[in-house]
Amino acid sequence: MTATTLPDERGHFGPYGGCFVSETLMEPLEELRQAYQRYLNDPDFLAEFEADLATYVGRPSPLYLAERWSRRQGGARIWLKREDLNHTGAHKINNTIGQALLAKRMGKRRIIAETGAGQHGVATATVAARLGLECVVYMGADDVKRQAPNVYRMKLLGATVVPVESGSRTLKDALNEAMRDWVTHVDDTFYIIGTVAGPHPYPAMVRDFQSVIGREAREQILAAEGRLPDALVACVGGGSNAMGLFYPFLDDSAVALYGVEAAGDGLETGRHAAPLCAGRPGVLHGNRTYLMEDDAGQIIETHSISAGLDYPGVGPEHAWLKDSGRAQYVAVTDDEALAAFHDVTRTEGIIPALESSHALAYANKLAPQLGEDKIIVVNLSGRGDKDIGTVAERDGIRLF
């Protein structure tokens, strides 16, 4: 069995994944699985999805050689997959378009979503506005305060944003609350999960919608360099942008895969969001995967400068890729990510998202090790406009 044939029928990637939800959601998940299987092979559905990606999202996104930045650090040539140029400024919309089209075909009139930094919430509110669907976005109460511009964006788009006061008042609690909404309104509601986590079929479905990133990158690098890259680098929170990039390369064993987690203040401090590097397997949010938990199995709080990486779990396929050795998972600290943020902004004129800056920071370490004849593709998963307040604050500047 090759890696690309996973998951199995019930959503397992080796020991990971699966479907760990209350009984009420089992049948709705089965309906979703069937609908997704049907439309995945439906030419009309795929044509509509691709047309939307082209005319609404602006795909294909360019693959850009970061020449000056590559030269400055020496070593491998670094290409950036420009997901930051998508409509709404990140890769998130690839998935929300796909799921919203599915929702419409399944006859659902109401869309719900969870969001951390607000990027997935904005991408969901955007497609809901376009398709005329009611949209409710759950967001941790602390995140609502930290991400005011994105909250307002969602409201402008017609979505209702519900601050979640339970638990740690962040992304994981927003996900809990979205699940509670779904179980209560399961007849007319479609839950658009924003990452490659959650119960089956979400991890596989979100990966499939996001794998347009890797398919394009593969063609683009072959056209530009005449060969496959030596390494792919992507940041991993839940892991959807990384899965989207990696998946079409899984069978290319010569292409090394690096997932970059958030080391926050440093793995040794315990204040981080790196379950693959420093957590252990458990069950949360419908799937078995690596988690940040205490020794009693309670989920612990995570820390990262990047709200989009601030999640205690990770997609189950990443857990599988880690154990199987196909991908390697590393972590970079807040400070390293910030340094890469500034470097790329100043040398390339591209302001990257803080999430993506983690991938850039690792590419920065990897390039000199690989040497000049090598090629790295980094997923620049989002633009950093949303983060300038956070960066300014670090520099002691108050913008608003």
Next chain:
Amino acid sequence: MSQRIDTTFSGLRTERRSALITFITAGDPEPAVTVPLMHALAEAGADIIELGVPFSDPMADGPVIQRASERALRHGTRLADVLAMVRTFREQDSRTPVVLMGYLNPIEVIGYEHFAREAAEAGVDGVLTVDLPPEEGGELVEALRQHGVAPIHLLAPTTTEARMARILERAGGFVYYVSIKGVTGGAEADLSEAADKIAAIRRHTGLPVGIGFGIRDAESARRFAAISDAVIVGSALVTQVEALADEPQKIPAAVAARVAEMAQALRQAGGGA
């Protein structure tokens, strides 16, 4: 296996009434309250005690039980502590069945086999793992059965009849029918819809069928008892615990008074469809 649960239900059949199952969260609002509260529940007429194991991310629970989990976790209540509470309870009560209800991850950490053995030794009679559907639950169910602990399974309004049959092949103790699409402490179910579903469940199993989610007082307990073998009351009791969180010594008596009303209503109603 799960002798206490079987004995309880067969006694109730003789009495021709439905069971009252009361849910509290272990360690809420502080660990010292739990064992005295369990005794108070049993004395007030609870036939079975469901003990919630606190979890940081209780996805299937409404706000009342979420907050109960948070209060218990602030005191560091672990699954091992919950088992210790059951052990202490058993020193004085060897009759009332105790069912643990919670989420999978704290059990994963301990290990299924180890957990099943410890639970049985502590005097736990059944385990209901909310986020463990039968598709994923084979291993834990097997471990529980080997140690004589009943694997309690949930059925929901969305459960199809084909699926119901598969689940009931594995179920033990009693069946927990979740009466509404929603979380704990939600709206009250439609009585006739629930009655239809319970009739369907009975076509597939001889196990007693309990009904829960949305039962809040003596009146609704009486109505739902008429169509089931057990009514499960949780959020309504936990709300009282919450109201007295600052005066925990008052909790056992106050909650017991509420339970006594419900138990009285069930005795008057008879039932057990």
